[in-house]
Amino acid sequence: MNGLGLVKGLALTFKHFFSTYVADIFGGKNSIRRRGTIDADGLFTIQYPEESVVIPEEFRVIPFLVYTLGEDGQRKYRCTACGICSKVCPTQCIWITRMKDPETGKPITSSQEFYIDVDKCMNCGTCAEFCPFDAIKMDHDYRIASYTRGETHIYPKPQLGKPLEYYAKIRPLNYAVEEAERAAKAQPRQ
Amino acid sequence: MTDQPGLDPTYSDLLNEFPQAVELEARPGFTGVVVLTSALIDVMTYLRDRKGYDYLSSVTAVDDFPEDKLEIVYLLFKTTGGGIIELKVFTQRDEPVVPSITPLYQGAEFQEREVWDLYGVKFTGHPDLRRLLLWEGFSGHPLRKDWKEPFYEEEVKPFKTRWPEGKGVRSENLNPFKDNVQYPRDFDPNTYEPDADRSVYKLLESQIPAETGDFKVDHLVVNIGPQHPSTHGVFRMAALLEGEKVLALKPVIGYLHRNHEKIGERNTFVQNMPFTDRMDYLSSMSNNFGYAITVEKLLGVKPPERAEYLRVMMAELTRIASHTMAIGFLLNDLGAFFTPSLYALEERELILDIFESVAGSRMMCNYFRFGGVVRDIPEETLKSVKKLVEDRLPRKVDDLDRYLTDNEIVRVRCEGIGVLTAEEAIAYSASGPILRASGVPYDIRKVDPYSIYDRLEFDVCYRQHGDVYDRYLVRLDEIRQSLRILKQVINQIPEGPIMTGKVQYMVKVPAGEAYGRVEGPRGELGFYVVSDGKPNPKRYHVRAPSMINTTSLEKMCVGGKIADAVTILGAVDVVLGEVDR
Numbered sequence: 099m100n101g102l103g104l105v106k107g108l109a110l111t112f113k114h115f116f117s118t119y120v121a122d123i124f125g126g127k128n129s130i131r132r133r134g135t136i137d138a139d140g141l142f143t144i145q146y147p148e149e150s151v152v153i154p155e156e157f158r159v160i161p162f163l164v165y166t167l168g169e170d171g172q173r174k175y176r177c178t179a180c181g182i183c184s185k186v187c188p189t190q191c192i193w194i195t196r197m198k199d200p201e202t203g204k205p206i207t208s209s210q211e212f213y214i215d216v217d218k219c220m221n222c223g224t225c226a227e228f229c230p231f232d233a234i235k236m237d238h239d240y241r242i243a244s245y246t247r248g249e250t251h252i253y254p255k256p257q258l259g260k261p262l263e264y265y266a267k268i269r270p271l272n273y274a275v276e277e278a279e280r281a282a283k284a285q286p287r288q
Numbered sequence: 289m290t291d292q293p294g295l296d297p298t299y300s301d302l303l304n305e306f307p308q309a310v311e312l313e314a315r316p317g318f319t320g321v322v323v324l325t326s327a328l329i330d331v332m333t334y335l336r337d338r339k340g341y342d343y344l345s346s347v348t349a350v351d352d353f354p355e356d357k358l359e360i361v362y363l364l365f366k367t368t369g370g371g372i373i374e375l376k377v378f379t380q381r382d383e384p385v386v387p388s389i390t391p392l393y394q395g396a397e398f399q400e401r402e403v404w405d406l407y408g409v410k411f412t413g414h415p416d417l418r419r420l421l422l423w424e425g426f427s428g429h430p431l432r433k434d435w436k437e438p439f440y441e442e443e444v445k446p447f448k449t450r451w452p453e454g455k456g457v458r459s460e461n462l463n464p465f466k467d468n469v470q471y472p473r474d475f476d477p478n479t480y481e482p483d484a485d486r487s488v489y490k491l492l493e494s495q496i497p498a499e500t501g502d503f504k505v506d507h508l509v510v511n512i513g514p515q516h517p518s519t520h521g522v523f524r525m526a527a528l529l530e531g532e533k534v535l536a537l538k539p540v541i542g543y544l545h546r547n548h549e550k551i552g553e554r555n556t557f558v559q560n561m562p563f564t565d566r567m568d569y570l571s572s573m574s575n576n577f578g579y580a581i582t583v584e585k586l587l588g589v590k591p592p593e594r595a596e597y598l599r600v601m602m603a604e605l606t607r608i609a610s611h612t613m614a615i616g617f618l619l620n621d622l623g624a625f626f627t628p629s630l631y632a633l634e635e636r637e638l639i640l641d642i643f644e645s646v647a648g649s650r651m652m653c654n655y656f657r658f659g660g661v662v663r664d665i666p667e668e669t670l671k672s673v674k675k676l677v678e679d680r681l682p683r684k685v686d687d688l689d690r691y692l693t694d695n696e697i698v699r700v701r702c703e704g705i706g707v708l709t710a711e712e713a714i715a716y717s718a719s720g721p722i723l724r725a726s727g728v729p730y731d732i733r734k735v736d737p738y739s740i741y742d743r744l745e746f747d748v749c750y751r752q753h754g755d756v757y758d759r760y761l762v763r764l765d766e767i768r769q770s771l772r773i774l775k776q777v778i779n780q781i782p783e784g785p786i787m788t789g790k791v792q793y794m795v796k797v798p799a800g801e802a803y804g805r806v807e808g809p810r811g812e813l814g815f816y817v818v819s820d821g822k823p824n825p826k827r828y829h830v831r832a833p834s835m836i837n838t839t840s841l842e843k844m845c846v847g848g849k850i851a852d853a854v855t856i857l858g859a860v861d862v863v864l865g866e867v868d869r
Contacts, residue, residue: 103694110691111627134637136675142634154645156663181451186793188559190447195454211454222562222654227662228793236648248460 114140155269158223158236160216160253161192162260173259176233179209183225183234191218192225212255217247232276238268296371298339306331313376317800317819320361320374325386328377332389335364335373342714343367343730344393345805346831347400349407350818351381353433358384358407361816363803363831367714367728369735372803379409381432388414395717398839406431406549418487421542421868430547437550439463444824445555488538492528495536505530510850514543518621518854521864525841525857529850537845537853539838544868552828557583557658557795557819560828565652567830568866571610573602573643574808576656581738582804582815583658586797589788595660596740597781601673602643602655603806604770604777608681609639610809611721611763611770612688614861618760619692621858622701628692635684638676645669658795660787670778677774685767693764702757706844706856709754716840719833720811721762722860726754732807746773756859763861794823801827810834810861834866 118140121129133144134151144151161183165173184192195211198204226236237260244250266273299321302310309327313320323331335341341364350359362375377386388411390396400411401420408429411417419426428435439459441447449455489509496507513524522543528536548567552560564579565572577599584590591599616632640650646665647655655662665673692698708718713726723730731748733741749765751758799821805814811833818827837860844860845853 100696103696103699107691107695110687114631136638136672136680138634142637154641154648155666156646156648157644158648179452182793184450185446186556186558187446187450188555188562190441190445190450191456193450193454193456194452196452205452213454213456215456215458220562220566220652221649222652223648224558224562224654227791248458252456252458 116140153238153240155271157238157240158226159221159240160219160237160242161214161223161225161234161258162237163212163255163258164233164235164262164265165259166262175209175255175259176231177209177212178207178231178233179205179212180207180230182228182230186224186228188222188224189218189220191215209255212258214253214258215251216242216253217251235265235269296373298335298341298373301339302331302335305334313374317798319801320376322376322378325377325379328375329387329389329392331375332362332392336392340366340368341373344389344395344717345372345812346814346816346829346836347389347396347403348816348827348829348831349403349409349431350827351407351431351433353381356381358409360386360403360409362389363814363816365736367730369730371736374803384409385412386410387412388417390414393717394712394715394843395836395839398835402835405429406547408432416491419542421545421547423542424487430550431553437547443554444822445559488526488540491538492526492536495528497535507535512850512853514540519857519864520617520862521867523857523862523864523867525845525853527845527850527853532849532851534845534848534850534853537842539841541835541838541864541867544864546869548830548869549828552830553825555825556823557797557825558793560825561656562652562654564830565654566865567832567869568808568810568813568834568863569651570613570863571606571809572651572653573606573655574610574806574813576653577603577739578804578806578808578813578815580656580658581806582802582817583795583797585802585804586800586817586819587658587795588798589659591660591788592785593782594664594784595786595788597777598661598665598786599656600739600741600744601665601774601777601781602646602653602661604773605639605642605673607770607809608767609636610861611767612636612685614809614858615688615692615760615763618756618855618858618861619698621854622698624697628688631684631688631691635681638680642669642673642676657787657791659789659791660785664786670781673774674778677771677778681771682768685764685771689764693761698760699757701852701855702760702859703755704753705756705848705852706859707753707755708840708844712840712843713754716843717836718811718840719837720808721759721766722811722837722840724748724750725758725762727752732805732812736805738804738806744773744776746770756855759859796823797821797825805831808833810863810866811837830869832866832869834860834862834864835869838862838867 121139132138134142163175163177165175168174179194179196181194184194191214193213194209196205197208197210199206223236225234302321306327309324310321313322343365345363345365348361358379358381360377364373379386386409388400398420400414403409404417405419405421406429439462492509508529510527510529511524513519514522524540526538526540527534564575567575612632612635616629619628643653644650646669647653708726710727713723729748729750734748746769749762749769751762797819799819801818803816805812813833814831816829817825820826844856
């Protein structure tokens with residue numbers, strides 16, 4: 099019959115429309131929390147920035163450098179300036195200057211300068227994946243809009259540094275695995 | 289020579305048929321035959337008419353700089369299934385001329401234009417040899433090895449300036465004009481008309497039929513795009529109209545061109561993986577898949593079982609996400625403004641959530657590595673995939689079916705529109721849902737199984753009419769088949785490692801060539817990679833299904849109404865990131 103398809107289609111949109119109210123009225127407190135998830139029925143969106151979705155652990159934006167605080171309050175970066183991240187970076191947006199021993203002039207395992215051009219960075223996570231020292235990791239902070247571009251988007255080392263505790267907070271599972279590996283390595287051979 | 293073990297018997301037939309003109313490729317790691325330029329048309333005709341190689345998969349070229357040699361590579365298949373036939377033609381680098389095979393295989397039209405554009409090879413007998421991706425007046429042919437881009441840094445990555453000296457380069461700083469745009473004194477942007485446009489219009493106007501009858505007919509040239517909501521991106525259709533009827537239509541592409549292949553040749557093998565995401569940005573996992581299996585062919589590694597299952601799982605989820613989106617946006621083009629496409633986007637969101645928790649990013653997944661995948665799937669995510677596949681998605685696909693399939697408006701607007709017969713679809717090298725909607729049951733997962741598809745149970749979806757409605761139905765059927773595959777994958781996924789060996793940042797790829805292809809959501813997604821043993825690929829070519837499917841766009845639109853051209857383009861389901869690369 100002509101028009102039956104239209105009616106069927108409209109019934110579906112009406113169902114979608116009303117199920118939001120049904121979910122809100124009968125779903126109790128959790129109804130809003132279900133929006134945007136597998137259990138959602140009806141309205142699917144949430145009100146950003148008042149609400150925001152839960153970010154999974156593997157989520158990645160812009161790399162950061164992990165450091166620990168020494169006893170004197172100095173940042174101790176894990177980075178050894180081996181250069182693997184800058185070699186593997188697909189957009190070549192990382193550049194590193196190796197630190198040199200002031201007396202002998204020989205390179206030592208620490209970076210003098212470390213820059214990331216975040217305009218070029220494509221958040222692929224390759225640097226974090228191939229870093230052998232767990233020194234560079236991907237961040238979770240996606241609110242990085244700024245008023246200027248150009249030179250301000252070249253992040254220097256102090257801006258890139260984030261404490262180990264922060265890393266442990268945003269990626270607890272990865273952190274636990276890495277710490278276990280470290281502990282196993284640190285143990286003297288029997 | 290002809291009775292080499294493992295050689296496709298077609299090759300020995302070719303050698304016997306054309307003893308003077310054809311010889312086997314002698315270089316180690318390379319396959320196929322080398323054909324003399326003068327005999328190319330004869331060999332192609334023989335293969336098409338006598339041997340059944342009716343499907344031209346791709347035409348591309350390889351630059352052998354500093355040798356004075358360009359190779360034109362032709363890859364052929366049978367639509368009845370079977371292995372690849374690879375032909376090569378050698379020509380010199382200055383003034384290369386090769387006969388065009390477009391009269392034999394219409395699907396070569398855009399690809400030969402692309403080779404002309406990027407390599408400067410003249411195809412004699414080509415009906416319309418203009419630049420495809422770059423503009424007329426562009427200086428040089430950029431895929432040649434001795435061509436250098438503006439702000440050229442170094443031949444290959446990694447650039448030596450980055451470490452240990454630490455010198456970054458911002459190309460903005462190298463630009464003499466900085467942020468300012470300046471014109472030469474005698475240049476007036478208001479009156480400037482690029483040559484390319486004029487040649488398109490001239491081409492269209494040449495299609496105006498001779499005046500007959502008593503009435504004078506006014507013809508109109510209309511540009512749809514490049515900025516138009518129905519073109520799904522920056523895509524332009526220049527159409528010649530008589531009233532509402534389309535007399536001729538020329539797709540104009542390249543607005544999003546960034547020379548993915550040149551970037552790919554500057555990159556190392558590993559660095560290319562995230563770039564493949566950015567081609568067909570709606571189905572990045574499929575792109576990863578194609579590139580990974582191609583380089584694995586060169587490396588000779590095989591991923592472990594669990595990784596294979598994860599790969600298939602991600603590829604099929606991608607297919608569902610992409611097809612629901614294609615259906616939704618087809619309805620947008622019909623005028624059902626955004627209600628169906630937002631319903632489709634809801635389901636896609638949930639699939640992207642899975643990608644995010646597995647790969648870290650919703651669209652630019654960068655999940656595959658040579659010999660496995662980056663990381664294992666978390667237990668929780670596997671559960672939500674299970675829930676999605678077994679409960680929610682079948683329900684929602686049925687909803688979509690109920691919502692749209694019998695809708696009178698959808699049927700009136702889609703049935704009998706943009707018809708492509710099976711012969712035409714094959715001749716135009718169409719692939720994916722377009723080919724299958726025309727009644728050719730050609731699915732690479734079945735005819736040339738890769739990964740674990742030979743073990744999984746699923747049907748090839750195809751329809752007979754070859755119109756827009758059948759393309760829609762094929763996509764709907766394919767979602768259901770993907771769900772069927774996913775159910776098997778989830779139930780059978782074994783425990784175990786996800787990577788063969790240790791993943792290295794500098795992969796040693798032995799010299800040779802490989803063509804790997806997967807059935808992407810849009811069709812045959814092929815990667816042709818040539819390695820010369822260095823850390824960077826010597827040649828990295830992508831057979832982009834979206835681009836090759838647009839070759840048949842003119843055929844489908846001519847004779848129809850201009851409003852249907854929009855629908856037809858929606859049913860081709862182009863992703864401009866992949867069309868232009």
